[in-house]
Amino acid sequence: SLWLRAVCAWAPHAAVHTRSAVALWLGEPVQRPLELVNARALRPCPGVRIVARVLSPELVVERAGVRVVTPAYAFAEVAATDDGRAAERGFRQRLVTPEQVLAAGRQLVGTSGNVVRSRVLAELATNPWSAAERRLHALLGGAHIDGWVANARIRVGGRLVVGDVLFAEERLILEVDGFEYHSAAGDFQHDWERQNLLTLAGYRVLRFTWDQLEHPDYVLGQVRRALRGRNA
DSSP: OHHHHHHHHHSTTOEEOHHHHHHHHHTOOOOSSEEEEESSOOOOOTTEEEEEOOOOGGGEEEETTEEEEOHHHHHHHHHHHHTTHHHHHHHHTTSOOHHHHHHHHGGGTTSTTHHHHHHHHHHHTTOOSSHHHHHHHHHHHHTTOOSOEEEEEEEETTEEEEEEEEETTTTEEEEEEOTTTTSSHHHHHHHHHHHHHHHHTTOEEEEEEHHHHTOHHHHHHHHHHHTBTBOO
16 A cells, blocks of 8 residues: 555665564555564654564565565464464465474564464464364374374375375375354365365365364274274
């Protein structure tokens, strides 16, 4: 927007960060106050919030004429207050990897909210694309069930599909349906078409709902039965 460009021209060495940067990277409107980070304090400006912090040059890029922190840094910043939701969206859109967000988080040691941020970033290390997936990952990790990868691309029937959790050796896929599941008829149909493709390609698919994740014994029992024959 013209207002955004005008503010950035007023503070040419500052960079857009936190929620403002997340909005830019995710293609959403930037709400006021615009959040800027600068190496030194600046005089107050209406509709702008400024934090004094020195950033390494590699953490700032130019996007459409606006200096903005990298998506990994922005998602790591807001993880202290949004429980990792922005990072999960960034993973889904393939803007960033968990490794990049974790590396950016190490640049935030000593900043406000870093105790919460560190916990959330540790949970994001397994590449969850939703809160439900993150909960499933935690259940598997807590039960010491390994040998899986999250959101792996699988080519079946001439198409690339993504499995929420893939046990490649066992050709087993775990799918988890979060809060928003079946919010649109098209999503419902797409999920079942994808499951049919996987089944026809020889994969077994287990589906779990958010409510079922509240019952770990059930979920882990189903997974262990499907993995029977290996040390799970």
